Amino acid sequence: MTPSTARPHGLSIIAGEVGRPDGSGTPFRATDPATDQVVEPVFHPATDDEVARAVAAASACFDDYRATTPAERAAFLRAIADHLEAARPALVARAGTETGLPEARLNGELSRTTNQLRLFARELELGEHQGVRIDHAQPDRQPAPAPDLRQRQVPLGPVLVFGASNFPFAFSTAGGDTASALAAGCPVVVKAHNSHAGTAELAGWAIVDAARECGLPAGVFSLVYGPGTTVGQRLAADPGIKAIAFTGSQGGGTALMRTAAARPEPVPVYAEMSSVNPVILLPGAWDARGTAVAAGFVGSLTLGSGQFCTNPGLLFVPAAQADEVRAAVAAELRERPGQTMLSPSISRAYADGVERLDASTRTTLVAAGAEGPTCNAPAPAVYATGLDDFAADEALREEVFGAASLIVSYDDVDALRTAIDGLEGQLTISVHAEPGDHAAVTALLPTLERRAGRLILNDWPTGVEVNDAMVHGGPFPATSDSRTTSVGSAAILRFQRPVAYQGFPAGLLPAAVTDANPWSLPARVDGALVRP
Amino acid sequence: MTPSTARPHGLSIIAGEVGRPDGSGTPFRATDPATDQVVEPVFHPATDDEVARAVAAASACFDDYRATTPAERAAFLRAIADHLEAARPALVARAGTETGLPEARLNGELSRTTNQLRLFARELELGEHQGVRIDHAQPDRQPAPAPDLRQRQVPLGPVLVFGASNFPFAFSTAGGDTASALAAGCPVVVKAHNSHAGTAELAGWAIVDAARECGLPAGVFSLVYGPGTTVGQRLAADPGIKAIAFTGSQGGGTALMRTAAARPEPVPVYAEMSSVNPVILLPGAWDARGTAVAAGFVGSLTLGSGQFCTNPGLLFVPAAQADEVRAAVAAELRERPGQTMLSPSISRAYADGVERLDASTRTTLVAAGAEGPTCNAPAPAVYATGLDDFAADEALREEVFGAASLIVSYDDVDALRTAIDGLEGQLTISVHAEPGDHAAVTALLPTLERRAGRLILNDWPTGVEVNDAMVHGGPFPATSDSRTTSVGSAAILRFQRPVAYQGFPAGLLPAAVTDANPWSLPARVDGALVRP
Structure with a gap:
């Protein structure tokens, strides 16, 4: 049962299925900030079981999802963009009610969001993010032969994304963090921002529909409701989560940094927090x-x-x-x-x-x-x-x-x-x-x-281009990790790590690092930069 | 006064000068593990003042050092290699006494160390690590013009390197961490490993001599003695240190991770710790x-x-x-x-x-x-x-x-x-x-x-090539940061962060991101990968 309708139902989405709350949390409603009136429906915080199932489903499908080809993943991102476009009137209307942002701004932000998804689709086709480096064997090298060695980037694993209050589309459910993590090959669990819970749900179903259409495992996406201090922290501490992306307050971001550092296995946190610009x-x-x-x-x-x-x-x-x-x-x-x-x-x-x-x-x-x-x-x-x-x-x-x-x-x-x-x-x-x-x-x-x-x-800081050269990042406390950007195509690099393959015959190598190079990836081969 | 002699003096090197201990720490001697005999001379732990001066000198010269051209930095790395070669007999003899490692192994490791320095010199000339991305202005773009935006990588700042016990050359004073940090444009403060303190000092003077020969500021390198739990921790907590590289035990590495995370400004830690392979x-x-x-x-x-x-x-x-x-x-x-x-x-x-x-x-x-x-x-x-x-x-x-x-x-x-x-x-x-x-x-x-x-x-894990494709890294607790490698040319990427320049005229842009491209850097220009 997947109610991909124009109206939110108030329930978490766990691996493509409607959540089944047990009444253990405190339900909440959104507020229209322009009128201070509450907005229907009631939203139910995720239960401990729902949180655990969302992460377990993401972990279970990780190897399958990351085995998709660049073209398959690009098609998924474009399908999400298409489903968001199809839901545009409902998304903009609901976001307007929940955020007080004007319709023109929200329409622009939604276009930015779909452009962002398509930018990462292009990035997958360009393939530079795969970071291929090949050093062929040198059997005659002195004093000892050199083995064949090949490096590529693999995705980190399930990523926890926190929706941001100030960008209900572009930095939330289907925003830049989700798009770049999915592009990298990471399943995503979104902790919806409570102040635009309905907008989050509508965007969430667009992702679920796109995943189904593309034949991808349902665990690739979940959307979870609840307080950041309980549900958010529980997610951040779950051993199945391998990276965290957050946009919000310094208090919220540093709390996540502490949680991530205190885990038995610490994980990267990409928190974009505060800046006076x-x-x-x-x-x-x-x-x-x-x-x-x-x-x-x-x-x-x-x-x-x-x-x-x-x-x-x-x-x-x-x-x-x-x-x-x-x-x-x-x-x-x-x-x-x-x-x-x-x-x-x-x-x-x-x-x-x-x-x-x-x-x-x-x-x-x-x-x-x-x-x-x-x-x-x-x-x-x-x-x-x-x-x-x-x-x-x-x-x-x-x-x-x-x-x-x-x-x-x-x-x-x-x-x-x-x-x-x-x-x-x-x-x-x-x-x-x-x-x-x-x-x-x-x-x-x-x-x-x-x-x-x-x-x-000679320009003003507002207005953040989404392209290759953008850096939306900076030294702490602007962000938790100055080595990265959360906007632009380089954002995909946050969710990867290198793996080297030594002495593998072609038949056992991942396609990305074979000499046949079926995806026409750029690479560094024996010290030279090679573009197919 | 710089005693670049064949015999260690037992004193820290603070910005190219011999340290002046005040007798506040407990002096120590190295031990020959093959005989359990102590080895002269006495080594004096750095004082709080020496630690502070080492970091202050590194911070003070950072902007000057990182302003050097790729060719100037490459010449520095090669000069270090040359000075190490010149000191080879003394280095190998002292390291043999301090570590018990056989002469052939130490000679091989020293060659690996100088090769490593030369590899990073080549990396500087290749220039891919500068990560240049250029998106030219689009004055006619709808609905709004796009500004000119250019990204490059800049060095993080002064790096603290801990010498490793098991590689007195290749992972210590002038080893891979130091070489990659210097290549990135970061001044380095080394906390010498006490078990090969004399080897560390001899290698340290080789770096000092190379810096002087190349006309670089003395603050670009310091070498500090003392216990990891006091002197090492004090260095790691110093606000002037912007990244930490460590090879050693899981206890030592995780202690540094905690210190780095607890600082007012947290910094990256690259700790290579334990692995059963x-x-x-x-x-x-x-x-x-x-x-x-x-x-x-x-x-x-x-x-x-x-x-x-x-x-x-x-x-x-x-x-x-x-x-x-x-x-x-x-x-x-x-x-x-x-x-x-x-x-x-x-x-x-x-x-x-x-x-x-x-x-x-x-x-x-x-x-x-x-x-x-x-x-x-x-x-x-x-x-x-x-x-x-x-x-x-x-x-x-x-x-x-x-x-x-x-x-x-x-x-x-x-x-x-x-x-x-x-x-x-x-x-x-x-x-x-x-x-x-x-x-x-x-x-x-x-x-x-x-x-x-x-x-x-079909091979064994010992034997780590130093090339482009090598990954010497892995998920925690093998390392503190699975996104990186501590061996191979990609190690330079650990010590950088991206900066974007928006709307800058050519005359104000850093050379790396100008259209004139005086260093022939590879780049991504308007979405296309360009090799000069």
Whole structure:
């Protein structure tokens, strides 16, 4: 029985089947943040048995699933995209109710999600991620012969994905983590985000339908409801889970890091957590295009209620121009209405963060917008401080999730560089510079590279391309693992490990590492890079 | 003052300078394990100040060092190799005294070490590790233009390397971890292994001399003495250290994993720890070449006193052939003399491990060799058991470091597969098979891939090639991070992280990601793999 309908049923999906809750958990409903009204149906947390069965089914089908060809896996990803497209009206409607995000944004995000699935399908066909390295035998080598040795990447095993509140499609059930794990050959168990539980279920059935259509084992996908602190932690501790992907708060991410490290077999955690995404304004940029800079800053800050991982929470400005910048930002921000935030709790947390900025003796208010017409639509707000105060108070360097930012004035580039060096790791750092500022950019660049995963010139951090070159990652606590990206085709590399085959005859070798190379994979052969 | 002489001075090397101990630690001397005699000179543990200065110097020079070109870094690695070659007689003599390893082995290991340095020099010239990915701007893309985005890998920062007892050259001061970290652009602080402190110092000065010759900052290398539990842990906790590489015991490795995870900023740990390296004998192989198999097994087991990470600690044999195998192994092993082990403590731990196997009610002795003529040269020993007993007693699955192994008889391939599935992660699993056994190999292969980093057909696990395809790694507890290898050119990838540059003009971009591509790096450009 698989109710792939337009309406959520409120039950976990365990290996393609509707869950059978036993009433042991506390049921919950979604809330429409625009109205604070609860939304039907009731959702039932997964039982211990359901959690165990989801992981067991993923483990049981792992070898079969990873034995699929690149073409078969690519077809699966494209089928998921097709099923999501078919469910688009229901998905967008339900997500709108559960998240308060506008329809245009949700339609765009769903397109991004299907594009992402198709990007990983292309990645499978390109095959570079298989990491083939072949060193042929050298029977005559001195002082001893060299054996035939071949390396490829194999998938890690079942992956636990946590849905993210701020991207109900692109970073949730069928989002980038799920797409890259499935592409790598890993079965996936999703812990749905409770605030968009219905959206999660609809997307979940799209994956189940695609798996069935492609003749794949049902264990390749499960979707589980329940609190992160119980159901999520139980999943993370299950020995069958071999990697964890998470987007959310630093508290949630570090709790998963601790759980993963304390397991008898520790596993990798890819947690994308918090970032204030500093923006550096250099003097020439302000002189050349101050108005556009102020408008761009406020636009990036308030986009989607400031609920992007890459929202610009800090703006460093030259002290000599600080008054002008503050005035221009205030003019842009004043009267700008708040938009519905994702949930009442996120809206409350935003209010607390703004209150913290407001109460600080080290800050002054630059401007605040207006409250929006819906529930949970607090006013955007910008505060200002100087570099010494900023350096003196750690609380000013913490992320306020939402449309709040801090303008920090600096006297010179050396002081600015010291301040950037003192920041925690970031997803992004942006610089606005004209040619006259380039010497300063060059002086700052090594520091910026050490503190962030993506450096942006003359643009704003919101807007994360999904392509080969994107890095959505960065030093801790921006993420738990700076060696990776959670967006873009390189995200597949997170779910793999190398295996070498020594002295295997062609008939026993996996197809990927045979000389026949049936999938036309690029490889490094006897020290040379070879493209078929 | 840099005493690059043929004799160790017993002092840490802090950023190219001789350490200045303050007498706060307990001095120690090396011991010649063949004679149990202490060896001069006295070694002085690094003070807290020396530890802090070593890391501070590494941090201070990081941006300068990583700004070197691939050619400059390759020249540095080759210069280290040249200085090691120049010091060969002194290095081999001192290492022989400190480790008891024979001269031929040490000469071979030193050649392996210099080859390794040259391999990473070649890797720098090949440039694939820079991971260049370029997506050019698409100003006309709908619904919004795409920015220019370029990705490259940058080094993590200062790396802490722990010298390994069992490879005084190839996995110690100037060994694979140091070579790959330096190649990646990371300064290195080595915590010398106390049991070959003098060898470490001589190799350390070779690196210092090479750095000076190449005009590199002195902070690029330091060598520190002291106990792992104090000096080693203090280094691992220092905020300036950005990655840790370790080869040694599971206790030491997991202690570092805990320290690294508990830091305010957690860092990657690459610990290569323990592995019993199962060897599977299939029936056809025994029928076809039983004598050679028995001889090969005993040869691999006793090589270097069994002190290799890949020593075969388990031999699975068909129950129907078990009597024959045991008899043949006994004939090979009997009278074979023990060789000097690396240190009195390692020899004692070996004796304890053999005692544990001997005391078990689930094992029988197959054969033991004879004690060697030197001190610390215990007899090799092989025991036998059945699959049920093996599964029932976890202690039988633990590594005994040294020339001890356990022959386990199995009834059929299904039972064998279950047993392999129940093993902890391994560096290697070997299979001996003839064409008639190939169906069994195919049936076992997915399980083997999940349990080990290197699979070997018709050969023995000792003997680790240093090339592109090698994987010296595997699931926990073989290593702390199954996604990596500590041997071979891919080891450089451990010390890097990706950074993306968005919207940068050519003049501000790092050379690696410019369209001009001055270093002829391979890249992925607009979705296509490009080789200059």
